[in-house]
Amino acid sequence: MNWQGLKAIYFHEMDRMRRTLFQSLVSPFISTSLYFVVFGSAIGSRITEIEGISYGSFIVPGMIMLTILTQSISNASFGIFFPKFTNTVYEILAAPLSSFEIILGFVGAAATKSLIIGTVIICTAGFFVDLQIEHPFIMMFFLVLTSVTFALFGFIIGMWADNFEKLQLIPILIITPLVFLGGSFYSINMLPEFWQKVSLLNPVLYLVSGFRWSFYEIADVSIYTSLITILFFLFSCVLIISYTFAKGYKIKN
Amino acid sequence: MREILKINNITKIYKNQFKALDELNLNINEGEIFALLGPNGAGKSTLINTVCGILNFDKGDIKVNEFDIIKDYRKARSLIGIVPQELNLEAFETVWDNVNYSRGLYGKSPNHKYIEKLLKELSLWDKKDSKLRELSGGMKRRVLIAKALSHEPKVLFLDEPTASVDVELRKDMWKVIQKLKEKNVTIILTTHYIEEAEEIADRVGIINNGKIILVDEKENLIKKLGQKILKIELSEPIKLIPKELKNFKLQLNSDKNILIYTYDTKGKNTGITSLLSDIKSLGLQLKDISTEQSSLESIFLNLVKESENELARA
Ligand SMILES: Nc1ncnc2c1ncn2[C@@H]1O[C@H](COP(=O)(O)OP(=O)(O)OP(=O)(O)O)[C@@H](O)[C@H]1O
Ligand SMILES: [Mg+2]
Numbered sequence: 001m002n003w004q005g006l007k008a009i010y011f012h013e014m015d016r017m018r019r020t021l022f023q024s025l026v027s028p029f030i031s032t033s034l035y036f037v038v039f040g041s042a043i044g045s046r047i048t049e050i051e052g053i054s055y056g057s058f059i060v061p062g063m064i065m066l067t068i069l070t071q072s073i074s075n076a077s078f079g080i081f082f083p084k085f086t087n088t089v090y091e092i093l094a095a096p097l098s099s100f101e102i103i104l105g106f107v108g109a110a111a112t113k114s115l116i117i118g119t120v121i122i123c124t125a126g127f128f129v130d131l132q133i134e135h136p137f138i139m140m141f142f143l144v145l146t147s148v149t150f151a152l153f154g155f156i157i158g159m160w161a162d163n164f165e166k167l168q169l170i171p172i173l174i175i176t177p178l179v180f181l182g183g184s185f186y187s188i189n190m191l192p193e194f195w196q197k198v199s200l201l202n203p204v205l206y207l208v209s210g211f212r213w214s215f216y217e218i219a220d221v222s223i224y225t226s227l228i229t230i231l232f233f234l235f236s237c238v239l240i241i242s243y244t245f246a247k248g249y250k251i252k253n
Numbered sequence: 254m255r256e257i258l259k260i261n262n263i264t265k266i267y268k269n270q271f272k273a274l275d276e277l278n279l280n281i282n283e284g285e286i287f288a289l290l291g292p293n294g295a296g297k298s299t300l301i302n303t304v305c306g307i308l309n310f311d312k313g314d315i316k317v318n319e320f321d322i323i324k325d326y327r328k329a330r331s332l333i334g335i336v337p338q339e340l341n342l343e344a345f346e347t348v349w350d351n352v353n354y355s356r357g358l359y360g361k362s363p364n365h366k367y368i369e370k371l372l373k374e375l376s377l378w379d380k381k382d383s384k385l386r387e388l389s390g391g392m393k394r395r396v397l398i399a400k401a402l403s404h405e406p407k408v409l410f411l412d413e414p415t416a417s418v419d420v421e422l423r424k425d426m427w428k429v430i431q432k433l434k435e436k437n438v439t440i441i442l443t444t445h446y447i448e449e450a451e452e453i454a455d456r457v458g459i460i461n462n463g464k465i466i467l468v469d470e471k472e473n474l475i476k477k478l479g480q481k482i483l484k485i486e487l488s489e490p491i492k493l494i495p496k497e498l499k500n501f502k503l504q505l506n507s508d509k510n511i512l513i514y515t516y517d518t519k520g521k522n523t524g525i526t527s528l529l530s531d532i533k534s535l536g537l538q539l540k541d542i543s544t545e546q547s548s549l550e551s552i553f554l555n556l557v558k559e560s561e562n563e564l565a566r567a
Contacts, residue, residue, distance in 0.1 A: 002327070008357025019345055087341035091400065094305040094335050095358035096327040 005097045009105025013079055017113050028067050028117045029124055035063055036128045039185055050187050051218045056129035061212040062184025064121050065146065068114045069179055069204070072147050073171050076110035076154030081167050084158075099245040103155060110151035111144070118143055132215065138223075139214035145230050146207060152237035159244070178204045188220045203229055257283040257408060257439050258304070262313035265296075265303055265463075273299040274310070275463035281408075281441060286434055288454035288471075289443045292557060296463040297443040298338050301410045305335045317408060331359060334406030338413050338443075340393045344386040348377060351385060352399045359404035371399050374429065390417050398429070409433065411442040415449060427453050447553065451475065459556055466560045476517075482545040483514040483525060488538040495535055501528050510540075 017024050036056065044055040083089035092102060125131060133139055161167040182204030188196050199205055200221070210226025213219040219226070258281035265274035273296045281287050291297050302308045304315055306322060306329075315322045320329040343351065352368055372378045375395045380388065388396065394414065401409060411430075415423045430440055430453055444450055450457050451471065458468040490509040501524065504513040512532075516523045532539070 002360040004360045004362060005358045008354050012354050012357075015346070015350070086343060087337075087339060088343055090302075090305075090307050090335070090337055090341075091355060091358060093307045094330060094333070096330040096360055097358065 002095075002097050002101055005095055006101045006105050009092070009097075009102065010109050013106060013109030014112065016079075017109075024113065025117065025120055028071070028121055031067070032063060032121045032124045033128075035059065036125070040128065043185075050190075051216075053216050053218065054129065057131060057216070058187075058212075059185050060122075060125045060129065060131060061215050062182075062208045063125070064118050064143075065182075065204075065208045065211050066179045066184050067121055068118050068143065068146050069150050069175060069207075070171065071117050072110055072114040072150035073154035073157065073175060075113050076107055076151040077158035077161065077167055077171075078154075079106045079110055080155055080158035081161055084162075103152075103241060107148065107151040107155050110154060111147035114147040114151065115143060118147070134217050135214040139211065142207070142211045142214060142226075142230065145234060146211075149230060149234040149237055152234070152241060156237065156240055156244075178202055181205075182208050183220055184208055187218075203233070206230075254282045254285075256280045257318055258441070259316045260300075260304065260313070261315065263300075263303060263310055263315065264312035265299055265308065265310045273463050274303065276313070277460075277463060277465055279458060279465050279468070281439060282456075283439055284434065284437045285455040286430065286440045286442070286453055288450035288457045289441060289460055290445075290447070290450060290457060290553060291443070291460035295460045297460055298412055299463075300460070301335065301412050301441070301443070302337075305333055305410060306330055307335075327360075331404070332407040333410065334401035334404065334408070335410045336394075336397045336401045336412060336414055338416070340390060340397065340417075342385040342388075342393055342396060345384055347382050347384060348372070348388070348396055348399075349381040352396065352403050355400040356403035361404045367405070368399075368403060371402055374432075375399050376425070391419065391422050394418060395426075398426075402433075406438065408439045408441070411440065413443050413445065415444065415446065423449070459553060461557045461560045462564060464560070466556055480515050481518050483516065483528075484541075484543045484545065485512040485514065485532065485539060486510060486541040486543075487512065488540045491537070495537075497535060498528070498531055501531075 039059055040056040047055045049055065050058045083092060122131070157167065157170050161169075181199065182202050183199065188199045188205065191199065206221055206226045206229035209220040210223050210230070213223045213226070258279075260277060260279040263274050263277045264272065266272050277296075277300065279300075289297050289300070299308065303310045304317075304322065306326060315329075317329040317332050320332075322329040346354075349368070349372075352372065353363060353365075356363065356368065369378070372381055375398060377392065377395055377399060380392060385393070385396065394417070398411070398414065401411075414430075415426055418426065427449075430442070433440060442454075454471050456468060457471050457474055459466050487510050491505075492509070494503050494505055494512070498512075501514055504515075505511070506513065514525075514528060516525065
């Protein structure tokens with residue numbers, strides 16, 4: 001194991017965040033506040049409670065999930081795409097690093113950034129609403145697993161993309177709609193029966209539901225289904241990456 | 254002499270089916286400076302990037318200090334440093350951070366003393382806190398060299414290190430390379446400047462169409478370089494070179510009307526006087542006389558042309 005090399009990639013990536021600290025932290029802070037203003041105040045004045053929880057508190061877990069998902073994907077995909085784009089990837093390829101170490105460095109850094117941002121949102125949300133976390137360990141578990149899984153997913157996108165359009169294609173076309181329709185801002189019980197069934201096809205729903213359960217013990221689906229879903233995602237991403245690298249994939253050829 | 258790099262029968266085919274390296278063989282001795290010459294698109298960069306693990310290859314094997322670059326990639330790559338042809342660097346990082354980062358990638362624990370010495374040697378110390386995008390082209394090239402040396406490699410590849418570098422800096426760079434040689438670092442560099450190869454290389458290899466077409470000691474090439482050619486055009490073609498002139502080792506052109514005499518300009522006695530007087534006594538009529546310098550450049554161009562003709566015939 002090349003620990004120094006792994007460390008070098010990890011801190012190099014974290015450094016990029018430090019250099020862009022303002023965008024990295026201020027933008028989730030602002031969007032969280034906006035969500036509270038738009039959803040919390042506008043809609044919250046009509047929907048006062050969902051299953052005994054104030055609407056403002058209800059949307060917090062979904063909002064965190066939404067941010068974690070999109071941030072993990074964009075950080076990791078950009079992290080590996082950027083050196084390909086600037087042609088500085090050569091030194092990572094020429095260094096005595098295994099694919100595993102390269103992935104661990106990039107994905108680890110992207111997931112760490114998401115966790116930091118997640119923490120910022122929880123703190124921001126604490127200014128606006130009352131938060132209670134019934135199962136802090138399960139919450140942490142979801143947070144970490146989701147960050148890692150979607151950072152892996154982002155890494156796959158970044159490896160595959162050879163231009164900026166492709167880099168943004170999947171996040172915009174698939175992830176964002178799934179996240180918004182995944183029950184972040186509502187309970188699917190509020191939907192007509194047909195749309196409830198459709199919603200159950202959306203994998204993101206299971207993550208949001210499980211995460212919300214760790215806060216308030218209310219959920220659209222059973223917590224076990226949620227846990228299995230996230231583990232399944234994680235496993236799929238690991239499988240895809242292992243397979244691609246086993247086939248002799250070189251990041252750049 | 255010990256061979257530190259053994260490139261055995263390497264074939265590289267790009268995705269578009271272009272064969273950039275064609276069963277190429279090359280061995281490099283420990284501690285030597287090897288200059289790889291070749292026209293644009295010959296496969297120099299492809300060869301270097303393949304050895305460094307940046308590109309996959311399709312056939313053959315490569316050993317660095319007896320470590321196979323695939324099976325023993327960690328040990329093999331730890332010994333190698335590479336300065337790529339293009340000046341690609343991140344924009345916003347500082348010189349200091351970026352060079353230390355490179356050292357880390359190679360698994361070496363931080364050594365600020367060494368990096369400081371390195372930057373000073375490359376006259377980059379006063380730029381250590383500058384952002385990379387604020388540097389000039391020549392400075393960027395030196396940063397790339399610092400990065401390549403950051404992990405103290407035994408074998409250094411320089412892909413056109415002096416392209417876009419002014420004359421003075423080029424001389425500085427030659428000094429740096431010479432110093433590395435004194436520390437027993439093996440250096441393989443590509444260049445388009447023949448005089449660069451003449452100045453610093455121990456051996457010279459010429460590559461064209463993905464094949465090495467000549468490897469020779471620079472001294473041997475220089476010897477050829479010190480030679481001149483005397484062309485003696487006769488008014489009438491002759492069938493054979495007269496045996497009275499055998500000692501001069503003459504050549505006859507295909508039209509059989511020009512005698513070609515190769516002589517060493519550095520020798521005390523060029524033999525021109527006696528050749529001409531012998532020709533006169535044989536009664537041959539001269540039409541014209543000319544001399545030509547044979548430069549490394551012309552040797553190089555002839556070889557490349559020959560190998561292209563061969564390819565066309567095949
Ligand atoms: N990614 C690629 N895909 C397809 N063909 C390529 C690729 N990279 C290089 N080639 C081709 O391979 C050949 C060798 O290229 P290479 O860059 O090794 O040449 P070179 O000797 O370094 O030339 P130069 O002196 O211009 O740097 C060229 O014909 C080039 O067009
Ligand atoms: Mg080249």
